Amino acid sequence: MSTEMKRRIFLKRSLAAGTVGVAAAAGMLAPQQILAAWNKEAFESKELSGALNALLGSSDTAESADITVKAPDIAENGAVVPVTVETAMEGVESIAIIASNNPVPLVANFVMGTGATGFVSTRIKMGKTGDVVGVVKAGGKLHTAKKEVKVTIGGCGG
Amino acid sequence: MAKSIKIRAKEKGGVTTVKALMTHPMETGGRTDKKTGKKIPAHFIQEVVCKHKGNTVMMAEWSGGVSKNPYISFKFSGGAKGDELELTWTDNTGGSDSMTSAIK
Numbered sequence: 511m512s513t514e515m516k517r518r519i520f521l522k523r524s525l526a527a528g529t530v531g532v533a534a535a536a537g538m539l540a541p542q543q544i545l546a547a548w549n550k551e552a553f554e555s556k557e558l559s560g561a562l563n564a565l566l567g568s569s570d571t572a573e574s575a576d577i578t579v580k581a582p583d584i585a586e587n588g589a590v591v592p593v594t595v596e597t598a599m600e601g602v603e604s605i606a607i608i609a610s611n612n613p614v615p616l617v618a619n620f621v622m623g624t625g626a627t628g629f630v631s632t633r634i635k636m637g638k639t640g641d642v643v644g645v646v647k648a649g650g651k652l653h654t655a656k657k658e659v660k661v662t663i664g665g666c667g668g
Numbered sequence: 669m670a671k672s673i674k675i676r677a678k679e680k681g682g683v684t685t686v687k688a689l690m691t692h693p694m695e696t697g698g699r700t701d702k703k704t705g706k707k708i709p710a711h712f713i714q715e716v717v718c719k720h721k722g723n724t725v726m727m728a729e730w731s732g733g734v735s736k737n738p739y740i741s742f743k744f745s746g747g748a749k750g751d752e753l754e755l756t757w758t759d760n761t762g763g764s765d766s767m768t769s770a771i772k
Binding site: 549553589590591594609612613614616617618619620621622623624625626627629630631632633634635 | 683694696698720723724725726727728729730731732733734735736738739740741742743744745746747
């Protein structure tokens with residue numbers, strides 16, 4: 511076999527391998543989006559915009575009056591701050607809860623499945639006084655609402 | 669690790685409200701042990717999945733910023749009395765627990 515032929519075969523094979531590689535990568539991505547394997551980058555991001563970009567693919571948010579963030583005005587104990595995010599919007603895909611002054615601002619992200627309505631309630635830790643932000647993803651857009659919570663004793667250090 | 673989860677699910681007017689409590693230390697990894705001066709390693713729930721008839725109705729991803737012994741509540745439509753709900757959590761050390769409960 512001439513070197514020319516060999517090169518052609520080599521090219522063909524590498525091309526084929528390339529296609530398989532792309533397909534595998536696409537296959538890897540699809541289940542990740544469904545299962546949304548824990549998003550390390552988003553949950554380790556120290557900045558809000560970075561966290562939103564990594565989690566939801568955008569940090570472009572608009573404040574919305576349709577979202578209610580329920581949290582106490584003053585939290586005596588920052589280790590347990592009850593937070594409820596509620597919205598009547600249609601097609602809610604996910605709700606993220608952010609404590610803007612925490613060492614890691616992104617606290618939780620709830621991905622809504624079949625039939626789930628725009629309501630989540632949980633308890634979070636807050637390091638110091640700051641805004642609790644609810645980010646609702648609905649119809650491909652990000653909507654936010656916030657509520658300031660004054661923290662008497664921080665719940666992140668100690 | 670058994671029975672680290674408590675679930676209450678109630679159906680009313682077609683909407684099921686699920687409330688769940690989990691027992692977990694939820695260490696952020698940022699705290700230091702006052703006695704030894706060493707950092708307490710991170711140990712927190714990363715993922716919570718709630719399934720109704722095999723469909724995921726809610727999936728949550730958490731950081732260490734969720735309080736110790738976490739509580740969650742959410743609502744979904746389509747559940748009926750007697751249906752089974754399955755809730756599973758997985759933490760960053762690979763630990764996990766699962767619990768099934770019927771909607772009331």
